[in-house]
Amino acid sequence: MTSPDPRSRRERLVALFVLGVAVVLVLSTPTWFGSDRAGVGIAQLGVGVVLAGVGAFLLRRARPR
Secondary structure (H helix, E strand, O other): OOOOOHHHHHHHHHHHHHHHHHHHHHHHHHHHHHOOOHHHHHHHHHHHHHHHHHHHHHHHHOOOO
């Protein structure tokens, strides 16, 4: 069994990091709605969804282990 390519591992880690940031943004969105700052909540939700899409794309693009 060969060791994974370092570049592939780095790409996978970046993709997982971006997905993690997206999850944190989406899960913390209700805080803004609860404090009567719905505009910020909607913007944060939008950024979280976009980052989730980018992270999913990067994860699929990374070579399998």
